[in-house]
Amino acid sequence: MAKIVVVDLELCFGCGTCRSLCPKVFGLEGDPRKCLVKDPSGDPSDPECVEFAMSMCPTEAITWQKS
Numbered sequence: 001m002a003k004i005v006v007v008d009l010e011l012c013f014g015c016g017t018c019r020s021l022c023p024k025v026f027g028l029e030g031d032p033r034k035c036l037v038k039d040p041s042g043d044p045s046d047p048e049c050v051e052f053a054m055s056m057c058p059t060e061a062i063t064w065q066k067s
């Protein structure tokens with residue numbers, strides 16, 4: 001079963017760490033800024049970066065979910 005990247009926007013406060021670590025998957029949008037998942041399937045050229053962003057998110061807002 002495929003899995004997708006999901007961000008809990010109630011937890012996200014727009015720090016931008018995920019975008020810095022994995023810019024093909026994460027962006028920022030809105031006012032106040034919140035994470036935007038640009039590619040829920042992850043980044044095939046850098047599969048570790050989503051995991052790293054998950055581990056570094058200060059509010060643990062990023063998770064994998066089964067699609």
Ligand code: SF4
Pocket residue numbers: 007011012013014015016017018019034035056057058059060061062
């Ligand atoms: S690292 Fe976490 S809190 Fe920061 S923008 Fe990304 S999802 Fe939001």
